[in-house]
Amino acid sequence: MTELAVFDLDYTLTRRGTWGRFVTRALRGRPLALTRMWAAAGLAQWRYKRGDTPRIAVKTAMMRQSIAGRTKTELEAMAEAFVADDLADGMDPRVMAALEDHRARGHIILIASAAIDLLVERYAAALQADGQVSTLLDWTGDGRLASGFASENCYGEQKLERVEEWIADRGVSPDRVTAYSDSRSDAPLLEFADRAVIVNPRRKTKLYAKRTGLEVW
DSSP states (O other), X not given: OOEEEEEOIIIXXXXXXXXXXXXXXXXXXXXXXXXXHHHHHHHHHHHHHHTSSOTHHXXXXXXXXXXXXXXXXXXXXXXXXXXXXXXXXXXXXXXXXXXXHHHHTTOEEEEEEEEEHHHHHHHHHHTTOSEEEEEOEEEOTTSBEEEEESSOOOOTHHHHHHHHHHHHHHTOOOSEEEEEESOGGGHHHHHHSSEEEEOSOXXXXXXXXXXXXXXXX
Protein backbone atom coordinates (compact mmCIF):
# COMPACT_ATOMS: atom_id res chain seq x y z
CA MET A 1 0.00 0.00 0.00
CA THR A 2 1.30 3.45 -0.94
CA GLU A 3 0.85 6.07 1.76
CA LEU A 4 1.51 9.78 1.47
CA ALA A 5 2.18 11.86 4.59
CA VAL A 6 1.74 15.61 4.08
CA PHE A 7 3.20 17.96 6.69
CA ASP A 8 2.52 21.66 7.10
CA LEU A 9 5.63 23.55 8.22
CA ASP A 10 4.93 26.62 10.37
CA TYR A 11 3.65 25.76 13.86
CA THR A 12 3.43 22.11 12.81
CA LEU A 13 6.93 20.85 12.13
CA THR A 14 8.39 24.08 13.52
CA ARG A 15 7.42 25.53 16.87
CA ARG A 16 7.19 29.04 15.42
CA GLY A 17 6.41 30.71 12.11
CA THR A 18 9.20 31.10 9.59
CA TRP A 19 8.45 34.12 7.40
CA GLY A 20 8.30 36.86 10.03
CA ARG A 21 11.39 35.53 11.78
CA PHE A 22 13.33 35.27 8.54
CA VAL A 23 12.68 38.81 7.33
CA THR A 24 13.23 40.16 10.85
CA ARG A 25 16.61 38.47 10.93
CA ALA A 26 17.38 40.01 7.55
CA LEU A 27 16.92 43.46 9.10
CA ARG A 28 18.95 42.76 12.22
CA GLY A 29 20.74 45.93 13.35
CA ARG A 30 18.40 48.16 11.31
CA PRO A 31 15.63 49.21 13.72
CA LEU A 32 14.12 51.89 11.47
CA ALA A 33 13.88 49.49 8.54
CA LEU A 34 12.32 46.90 10.85
CA THR A 35 9.73 49.41 12.04
CA ARG A 36 8.89 50.33 8.44
CA MET A 37 8.46 46.67 7.53
CA TRP A 38 6.05 45.91 10.38
CA ALA A 39 4.11 49.10 9.66
CA ALA A 40 3.73 48.04 6.03
CA ALA A 41 2.70 44.56 7.17
CA GLY A 42 0.11 45.98 9.54
CA LEU A 43 -1.45 48.12 6.82
CA ALA A 44 -1.49 45.22 4.37
CA GLN A 45 -3.05 42.95 7.02
CA TRP A 46 -5.76 45.54 7.70
CA ARG A 47 -6.55 45.79 3.98
CA TYR A 48 -6.61 41.98 3.70
CA LYS A 49 -9.05 41.70 6.62
CA ARG A 50 -11.27 44.27 4.88
CA GLY A 51 -11.23 42.14 1.73
CA ASP A 52 -9.40 44.77 -0.31
CA THR A 53 -6.30 42.70 -1.11
CA PRO A 54 -5.32 39.00 -1.27
CA ARG A 55 -3.49 37.40 1.64
CA ILE A 56 -0.19 37.32 -0.26
CA ALA A 57 -0.18 41.15 -0.22
CA VAL A 58 0.95 40.97 3.42
CA LYS A 59 3.98 38.87 2.46
CA THR A 60 4.68 41.13 -0.50
CA ALA A 61 4.66 44.27 1.66
CA MET A 62 7.08 42.69 4.12
CA MET A 63 9.36 41.40 1.38
CA ARG A 64 9.62 44.80 -0.31
CA GLN A 65 10.69 46.37 2.98
CA SER A 66 13.23 43.69 3.87
CA ILE A 67 14.82 41.35 1.32
CA ALA A 68 13.72 42.46 -2.16
CA GLY A 69 16.74 43.35 -4.29
CA ARG A 70 19.18 41.16 -2.40
CA THR A 71 21.21 38.61 -4.32
CA LYS A 72 20.22 34.97 -4.51
CA THR A 73 23.63 33.99 -3.13
CA GLU A 74 23.17 36.19 -0.06
CA LEU A 75 19.64 34.98 0.62
CA GLU A 76 20.55 31.32 0.16
CA ALA A 77 23.29 31.70 2.78
CA MET A 78 20.80 33.38 5.15
CA ALA A 79 18.29 30.59 4.54
CA GLU A 80 20.86 27.88 5.25
CA ALA A 81 21.75 29.46 8.59
CA PHE A 82 18.11 30.07 9.52
CA VAL A 83 17.03 26.50 8.83
CA ALA A 84 20.08 25.07 10.59
CA ASP A 85 19.17 27.02 13.73
CA ASP A 86 15.59 25.75 13.62
CA LEU A 87 16.66 22.15 13.08
CA ALA A 88 18.91 22.41 16.14
CA ASP A 89 16.28 23.74 18.52
CA GLY A 90 13.07 24.83 16.84
CA MET A 91 11.17 21.72 15.76
CA ASP A 92 8.15 20.09 17.38
CA PRO A 93 9.37 16.72 18.72
CA ARG A 94 5.99 14.97 18.40
CA VAL A 95 5.60 15.89 14.75
CA MET A 96 9.23 15.11 14.01
CA ALA A 97 8.69 11.67 15.56
CA ALA A 98 5.64 11.17 13.33
CA LEU A 99 7.68 12.12 10.27
CA GLU A 100 10.42 9.67 11.25
CA ASP A 101 7.81 6.95 11.74
CA HIS A 102 6.35 7.56 8.28
CA ARG A 103 9.82 7.44 6.75
CA ALA A 104 10.66 4.20 8.61
CA ARG A 105 7.54 2.62 7.14
CA GLY A 106 8.51 3.64 3.63
CA HIS A 107 5.78 6.26 3.19
CA ILE A 108 6.12 9.18 0.80
CA ILE A 109 6.73 12.42 2.69
CA LEU A 110 5.68 15.81 1.33
CA ILE A 111 6.04 19.18 3.05
CA ALA A 112 3.29 21.59 1.98
CA SER A 113 3.62 25.14 3.23
CA ALA A 114 2.72 28.74 2.52
CA ALA A 115 6.30 29.57 3.51
CA ILE A 116 8.76 30.59 0.80
CA ASP A 117 10.51 27.98 -1.31
CA LEU A 118 13.92 29.34 -0.28
CA LEU A 119 13.25 28.00 3.22
CA VAL A 120 10.93 25.06 2.58
CA GLU A 121 13.35 23.44 0.12
CA ARG A 122 16.01 23.40 2.83
CA TYR A 123 13.74 21.99 5.52
CA ALA A 124 12.59 19.31 3.07
CA ALA A 125 16.16 18.36 2.16
CA ALA A 126 17.29 18.21 5.78
CA LEU A 127 14.27 16.12 6.78
CA GLN A 128 14.76 13.79 3.79
CA ALA A 129 11.27 14.54 2.49
CA ASP A 130 10.39 13.29 -0.97
CA GLY A 131 9.22 16.72 -2.03
CA GLN A 132 7.80 20.09 -1.09
CA VAL A 133 5.28 22.64 -2.32
CA SER A 134 5.54 26.25 -1.20
CA THR A 135 5.17 29.88 -2.20
CA LEU A 136 7.62 30.61 -5.00
CA LEU A 137 9.96 33.58 -4.98
CA ASP A 138 10.70 35.48 -8.18
CA TRP A 139 14.20 36.46 -9.33
CA THR A 140 15.45 39.09 -11.72
CA GLY A 141 17.72 38.29 -14.64
CA ASP A 142 20.78 39.38 -12.67
CA GLY A 143 20.02 37.05 -9.77
CA ARG A 144 18.32 39.42 -7.36
CA LEU A 145 15.04 38.92 -5.54
CA ALA A 146 12.17 40.61 -7.36
CA SER A 147 9.51 42.62 -5.57
CA GLY A 148 6.73 40.08 -6.18
CA PHE A 149 6.17 36.33 -6.10
CA ALA A 150 6.29 33.77 -8.90
CA SER A 151 3.24 31.88 -7.61
CA GLU A 152 0.10 32.38 -5.61
CA ASN A 153 0.32 31.98 -1.85
CA CYS A 154 0.46 28.22 -1.16
CA TYR A 155 -2.44 28.49 1.27
CA GLY A 156 -5.95 27.08 1.65
CA GLU A 157 -7.39 25.78 -1.62
CA GLN A 158 -4.17 26.68 -3.41
CA LYS A 159 -2.18 24.38 -1.13
CA LEU A 160 -4.45 21.44 -1.92
CA GLU A 161 -4.18 22.19 -5.65
CA ARG A 162 -0.38 22.23 -5.40
CA VAL A 163 -0.40 18.92 -3.48
CA GLU A 164 -2.62 17.33 -6.12
CA GLU A 165 -0.35 18.66 -8.87
CA TRP A 166 2.69 17.24 -7.08
CA ILE A 167 1.02 13.82 -6.81
CA ALA A 168 0.08 13.89 -10.50
CA ASP A 169 3.53 15.06 -11.62
CA ARG A 170 5.21 12.35 -9.56
CA GLY A 171 2.93 9.73 -11.08
CA VAL A 172 1.89 8.18 -7.78
CA SER A 173 -1.57 7.13 -6.67
CA PRO A 174 -1.49 6.96 -2.87
CA ASP A 175 -3.92 4.51 -1.31
CA ARG A 176 -3.95 6.59 1.85
CA VAL A 177 -3.11 10.21 2.70
CA THR A 178 -2.29 11.49 6.18
CA ALA A 179 -2.10 15.26 6.71
CA TYR A 180 -0.70 17.21 9.65
CA SER A 181 -1.46 20.90 10.24
CA ASP A 182 -1.95 23.43 13.02
CA SER A 183 -4.56 25.51 11.22
CA ARG A 184 -8.11 25.34 9.94
CA SER A 185 -6.84 27.32 6.91
CA ASP A 186 -5.69 23.89 5.72
CA ALA A 187 -9.28 22.58 5.80
CA PRO A 188 -9.25 21.69 2.06
CA LEU A 189 -6.15 19.54 2.54
CA LEU A 190 -7.39 18.05 5.82
CA GLU A 191 -10.71 17.09 4.23
CA PHE A 192 -8.86 15.57 1.27
CA ALA A 193 -6.79 13.35 3.58
CA ASP A 194 -7.90 9.94 4.85
CA ARG A 195 -6.45 10.82 8.25
CA ALA A 196 -6.08 14.41 9.43
CA VAL A 197 -4.14 15.43 12.53
CA ILE A 198 -4.44 18.90 14.06
CA VAL A 199 -1.27 19.90 15.90
CA ASN A 200 -0.96 22.69 18.50
CA PRO A 201 -4.33 24.23 17.60
CA ARG A 202 -5.44 27.67 18.64
CA ARG A 203 -8.97 28.13 19.95
CA LYS A 204 -10.81 28.49 16.62
CA THR A 205 -8.90 25.59 15.09
CA LYS A 206 -9.61 23.45 18.15
CA LEU A 207 -13.32 24.19 17.75
CA TYR A 208 -13.09 23.33 14.06
CA ALA A 209 -11.39 20.03 14.91
CA LYS A 210 -14.04 19.18 17.48
CA ARG A 211 -16.84 20.03 15.08
CA THR A 212 -15.39 17.94 12.28
CA GLY A 213 -14.13 15.07 14.45
CA LEU A 214 -10.46 15.47 13.58
CA GLU A 215 -7.65 14.01 15.64
CA VAL A 216 -5.97 16.62 17.85
CA TRP A 217 -2.47 16.52 19.33
